[in-house]
Amino acid sequence: MKALLVYPDYADTFWSFKYALRFISRKSTSPPLGLLTVAAMLPNEWELKLVDMKVKRLRDKDLDWAEVVLISAMMVQKESSQDVIRRCNNAGVTVIAGGPLFTAYHEEFEGVDHFVLNDAEETLPEFLADFAEGRAKPVYTTSIYPPMDRSPVPRWDMVNLNKYAEVDIQYSRGCPYACEFCDIGVLFGKRIRAKQTAQVLAELDELHRLGWAGTVFFVDDNFIGNKSKLRKDLLPALFQWQADHNHPFDFTTEASIDLADDPELMTLMVASGFKEVFIGIETTNEEALLECNKLQNKKRDMLESVKILHSNGLMVKGGFILGFDSDNSTIFDKLTAFIEESAIVTAMVGLLNAPKGTKLYKRLEKENRILSNMSGNNTDSSMNFIPKMDLSQLQKGYQDVISRIYSPAEYYRRVRKFLQEYKPIKMKVRINWNELSAFFRSIFVLGVVGKERTHYWKLLFWTLRYKPRMIVYAVTFAIYGFHFRKVFGL
Numbered sequence: 001m002k003a004l005l006v007y008p009d010y011a012d013t014f015w016s017f018k019y020a021l022r023f024i025s026r027k028s029t030s031p032p033l034g035l036l037t038v039a040a041m042l043p044n045e046w047e048l049k050l051v052d053m054k055v056k057r058l059r060d061k062d063l064d065w066a067e068v069v070l071i072s073a074m075m076v077q078k079e080s081s082q083d084v085i086r087r088c089n090n091a092g093v094t095v096i097a098g099g100p101l102f103t104a105y106h107e108e109f110e111g112v113d114h115f116v117l118n119d120a121e122e123t124l125p126e127f128l129a130d131f132a133e134g135r136a137k138p139v140y141t142t143s144i145y146p147p148m149d150r151s152p153v154p155r156w157d158m159v160n161l162n163k164y165a166e167v168d169i170q171y172s173r174g175c176p177y178a179c180e181f182c183d184i185g186v187l188f189g190k191r192i193r194a195k196q197t198a199q200v201l202a203e204l205d206e207l208h209r210l211g212w213a214g215t216v217f218f219v220d221d222n223f224i225g226n227k228s229k230l231r232k233d234l235l236p237a238l239f240q241w242q243a244d245h246n247h248p249f250d251f252t253t254e255a256s257i258d259l260a261d262d263p264e265l266m267t268l269m270v271a272s273g274f275k276e277v278f279i280g281i282e283t284t285n286e287e288a289l290l291e292c293n294k295l296q297n298k299k300r301d302m303l304e305s306v307k308i309l310h311s312n313g314l315m316v317k318g319g320f321i322l323g324f325d326s327d328n329s330t331i332f333d334k335l336t337a338f339i340e341e342s343a344i345v346t347a348m349v350g351l352l353n354a355p356k357g358t359k360l361y362k363r364l365e366k367e368n369r370i371l372s373n374m375s376g377n378n379t380d381s382s383m384n385f386i387p388k389m390d391l392s393q394l395q396k397g398y399q400d401v402i403s404r405i406y407s408p409a410e411y412y413r414r415v416r417k418f419l420q421e422y423k424p425i426k427m428k429v430r431i432n433w434n435e436l437s438a439f440f441r442s443i444f445v446l447g448v449v450g451k452e453r454t455h456y457w458k459l460l461f462w463t464l465r466y467k468p469r470m471i472v473y474a475v476t477f478a479i480y481g482f483h484f485r486k487v488f489g490l
Contacts, residue, residue: 001047005069013377063088104355171200173189173220174189178293180292231268247273257300409455411481415459415481459474
């Protein structure tokens, strides 16, 4: 069987880092982890090819070669997915679809021959058995959340890793919290399911064998969901693996803000190579936190929590949401002030949307407030429901927040504040060719022709004088700021 695995394209978004990737001559942030994991589960006798449409075009001759096309996508890739399905139908190729987009919205897609939904470790084997016997069903779904020890090492050998800025691995699925707007519990369950430490080390071994060196992103929706297992098992093993291999990787991940309450866990993470953590802070509005059931963020000094993480060597990337029912016109200034004072450089602010299947979607549906499906794009100012605040006021306030936090003056001031407060672990500074190349490109794009050139040079000279070991961070953040202003049209 000739099987073509296709990862659809998507619009330029906050996390696409399209304009930043050009500085390091990369095509995309990371390879399609889901498809590469599925590829490792397909029969050995199948001939496989992969097209990541963020890296290269899907050509007609690719479809002419294929007997089946496997497609996986997220909501932001819906439009491109529909185009891929249409082209497959025109080429007479069997279409097999799975992943988050199709698990939530498969009823809305025509032209797909077989939907293999939910965790592929559970549904794919049944499909493959039926497919081999010529009796495959249209839809394969399950309510079972299988153990992660059934997940194989992804087929990273199928992609050119040099096209990507980082590589993703997944340690666990699920989240113990029940935030109203979040679909993680719907997709993966509330119980944390984790891989065995040996599986994670095997994945790192394979990446190292293939020559990868740089950032590895643990894509878990809440990496610290099982703190005890991390402390006793995974983190000590990661620490030893990094030492044995001369520390080739920098780790990043996502976690809940209560990580700041655990000094031992922070110390272990940083010692193991973790440098960054994405935190869903969401809002400074306590009433909104109660409204959306984000109880782990309530009754705590979130500003202090961020500063604790920074002072312990973990750089915080923050997620923020506007448009809760309890938000009023004061939220815009309050959120802007929090971002400025917290020195969160990478602050992703979006308008609230209701993913299908979530408690928020069900509540709003009962209130007749759902308008459409969400776009999945975190920069297009869209909402898929009727907010309590006037929509035009909400969108204007949102644009004001974005304009303020990413204006060159405020953005560079926030970068400098972060560099003053951040206390990374003392390790040898290594600058690779990509980083050096990015620096020289930044000199021209940002320091010569850029409208932020005065801020750029002030930051570089200040960093070289007071924080010389952080010059890579200073240049990187300057490039990030360029991307954010481009993607927001500032």
